[in-house]
Amino acid sequence: MDLNILSGAIMIAFAALGAAIGNSNLFGKYIEGITRQPEARGVLFGQSMILFGLVEALPIIGIALGILLLFGVIGG
Template sequence: MQIELASKGLAAIGYGLAAIGPGVGVGLIFAAVINGTARQPEAQGKLIGIAWQTFVLVEALALLGFVLFFLAS
């Protein structure tokens, strides 16, 4: 019983720490889009398309961590 609770607690802490990465990644992605649009406004459409693709990739990794959290607990 004690081991089970410790395992669930560690899984929760692990997912919490793993969620920091995608949060920072999404911030960096859209910060780069804003910076790129400020430097070259005519490239905004292309930058937004690339940003959404990378956003989906980062969020897919975050969801994978979420699923692994539930499998571990």
């Protein structure tokens, strides 16, 4: 039981850390692209929102599995 709690907490922590790193890279490059080419702001915004959804999809799955591990639903 204790290993389920530990593994669930680690899974949630790394999912949140991965999402933070991915989002910071994404929006940093978005702002850099706007400063280099301001007329492409609309195209860059649309592409960055699509990528934001893709970056956020995997951590949400990781957090959901971590919560299931914390409450002992999966993992023995």
